[in-house]
Amino acid sequence: MQRYDFTGKRILITGGSKGIGKATALQFAQSGAVVAILARTKCDLESAAAEIASVTNGNLPLVLVGDVSSFEQMQSCFEQISKAWGGLDVLVNSAGINNPKGILDTDIDEWREVIETNLTGVFICCKLASQIMTKQKCGTIINVSSVAAQYGGRSPQYSASKVGVEGITKSLAREMAGYNVRVNAIAPAGTETEFSQKYWDDEKRNSLLANTIIGRIALPDEVAEPILFLASDAASYITGSTLQVNGGVLLA
Numbered sequence: 240m241q242r243y244d245f246t247g248k249r250i251l252i253t254g255g256s257k258g259i260g261k262a263t264a265l266q267f268a269q270s271g272a273v274v275a276i277l278a279r280t281k282c283d284l285e286s287a288a289a290e291i292a293s294v295t296n297g298n299l300p301l302v303l304v305g306d307v308s309s310f311e312q313m314q315s316c317f318e319q320i321s322k323a324w325g326g327l328d329v330l331v332n333s334a335g336i337n338n339p340k341g342i343l344d345t346d347i348d349e350w351r352e353v354i355e356t357n358l359t360g361v362f363i364c365c366k367l368a369s370q371i372m373t374k375q376k377c378g379t380i381i382n383v384s385s386v387a388a389q390y391g392g393r394s395p396q397y398s399a400s401k402v403g404v405e406g407i408t409k410s411l412a413r414e415m416a417g418y419n420v421r422v423n424a425i426a427p428a429g430t431e432t433e434f435s436q437k438y439w440d441d442e443k444r445n446s447l448l449a450n451t452i453i454g455r456i457a458l459p460d461e462v463a464e465p466i467l468f469l470a471s472d473a474a475s476y477i478t479g480s481t482l483q484v485n486g487g488v489l490l491a
Contacts, residue, residue, distance in 0.1 A: 242464070243473070246270075246271030249275075249320075249324045250329045253360070256280065256287040257433055258432030258435075259333050260276070262459035262460050263331055263467070266466075269294060276302060276303070278304070307360030308360045310363050317371070327368055330364060335360075335434070338396060338397070339397070342395050350396045354399065357404065358403040365407060379421050379469070381424065384401045384481055388404070421478040422479065424482070425462065425484055427485060428447070428485035429457070430458070431456050456486075
């Protein structure tokens with residue numbers, strides 16, 4: 240049984256082809272929403288779309304191919320949404336990359352790539368969504384941050400990008416409040432996704448387990464569900480906040 244009813248709501252999830260983004264898209268679709276998933280790789284999007292359709296009586300999501308760090312590509316994607324739907328109710332910024340190197344091993348291009356995707360991409364999508372939502376005078380934006388914003392991590396560029404995401408969240412919440420638009424962030428710890436598993440060795444996994452009160456690593460659905468909560472009317476008095484979904488993390 241689904242906890243929330245998003246029947247007819249128009250939802251865009253960036254990074255929607257895998258991991259937390261795909262889990263979020265699935266839960267929104269199962270809750271009655273009209274869903275669009277956006278990512279850079281078409282074949283991954285098509286696979287995710289087929290999976291979503293399989294649990295929603297063949298209701299295929301809108302598939303959008305683009306790089307969130309490109310303003311021109313995102314303009315095109317948001318124009319497609321406006322043409323198809325006439326508006327947007329919820330944006331979930333889940334797209335992100337990592338490069339878990341320390342500062343001594345990270346070159347300037349690697350720094351820029353992470354910042355452009357994780358931070359500039361959030362800015363671009365928030366800007367374009369805000370243009371739609373201010374006209375509607377309603378909407379909700381949820382940005383996916385990380386415990387790395389609070390605790391730091393192996394990668395200064397990743398941590399910096401997520402601190403920036405939380406800064407955008409607070410500033411945009413203040414700016415959009417008069418338009419009946421709420422803006423929040425969610426900060427998961429390590430989650431069992433292809434994105435995370437690509438970088439985890441046994442030492443990293445054991446460290447995560449040892450420093451999490453619950454004593455296990457989150458599944459994508461356990462992060463997606465709080466995203467739906469923040470998008471729902473149950474969270475109508477929450478804005479400018481970051482919800483920690485970290486299993487009681489002691490040290491990231």
